[in-house]
Amino acid sequence: MPARPEPLESDVQRLVFDLASRGPTLAREAGMHPTDLRTLVLLLESDRDGRAIGPAQLAQQLGLTTAAVTSVVDRLERLGLVRRQPSATDRRRVEVRLTDEARTSTLGGLGHLVATIARRVGTYPPRDQAAVVRFLADVLDITADADRGTAPER
Template sequence: MGGGTAREDLVALLQDYAGEAELLGQAFAGRHGLHPTDLHALLAVMRADAAGEPLTPGLLGSRLGLSTGATTALVDRLERAGHVRRTRESADRRRVTLHQAENAARVGGAFFGPLGHRMDAALADFDEAELTAAARFLTRMNALVADYRADLAAENPAS
């Protein structure tokens, strides 16, 4: 591929993918009047909804490394734009959880749907064992990056 070892090529490809994904996220955010952080927040809300896991504003802020005030402003922006809705738990009315609003699914599907079709076509070229290995690798890399980010935040809480 790139002329290095398989490991070097894989690391370079992973960096390229991360950069392309970030640029695509910025394009989506710019097209819909969002800040790139808003997109990361929206993706976190969508993932939590899909997994059936409650996501509070506090947990969202923690995942994104934001202060309470910044998280409130972010959730307010997403709610005003019709991407997120707040709900109160029936048992504890003080507890607010965040959920994807219909507008988020509509605009996200319109923007990312064609890419999803292209990815599905590309994934069809791989057998189950290859996909399982790729999923295991990406799961490990995501965990390592998240752990490293948490370590950095613990070293310098102001960042």
């Protein structure tokens, strides 16, 4: 009989599987394809970080061709969630930007889920909140490493 995972490992496993399974549901509830939702998340991250992002960078981060990203951006543009604009630094380049509608709608169910989690963590003592922030930063670093194919730290 295989060894049972430790409680922390089991909880992390449940969290990862639960969040992974929510993506398609959240996308469907928002009336979009899961790739569209992932694109909006990438654009929200770049917007938050003050970085411009173009179709080629989106393609690389999504693991799609630039032609596929063009279709995604076209769909999101029709929904009023993104706009294409010329780069401020390179006239040959196009950037994909979120619209105010995308920022204020907070992406429907995803925004609600994020706000609910943030409110709950906000009730924790400051020391515990700091531990949650550290944990989330570590999880994001580990998943980014996995996406790049680099070995996680042991």
